[in-house]
Amino acid sequence: MPIVNFVKEKKQIQVPEGANLRTEAMKAGIKLYGGINGYFARLNELVNCHGFGHCGTCRVLITKGMDNTSSRGPLEKFTCNFNPMASSTYIGHEETMRLACRTQVLGDIDVVTKPELNLTGEPFFS
Numbered sequence: 001m002p003i004v005n006f007v008k009e010k011k012q013i014q015v016p017e018g019a020n021l022r023t024e025a026m027k028a029g030i031k032l033y034g035g036i037n038g039y040f041a042r043l044n045e046l047v048n049c050h051g052f053g054h055c056g057t058c059r060v061l062i063t064k065g066m067d068n069t070s071s072r073g074p075l076e077k078f079t080c081n082f083n084p085m086a087s088s089t090y091i092g093h094e095e096t097m098r099l100a101c102r103t104q105v106l107g108d109i110d111v112v113t114k115p116e117l118n119l120t121g122e123p124f125f126s
Contacts, residue, residue, distance in 0.1 A: 005110045006030050007063065015105050021069075022051055022058050022100035025113070032058045032100050034114025051101040056083040058100040061112040066096055068107025076102040 001014045015024045033044035049055040053075045
């Protein structure tokens, strides 16, 4: 069974192969919804798309084992490119940023939850 290592929380969980990352994180008590750089996190916990891939608030950064996740589908690509909640974080991390609700775990991975939005900085404007 694959192991998901949540870096910020310093917690590892074992999940069945093919499990949904959002579902398994929530079962383990991992909070995925960070709001806008820490603000409105509680609101995002209540007002989100509940795993349908529209809101972009369950974004995570896969720091190790990206090849052990499912490939991005059209909905996830669209949300990451056009939804401000996801796209601001996505810039500069195009290869490793995922939506937890659209990610299947196929092997061991390291995950950083609640990555901050990149509202300034060189990668954002270039």
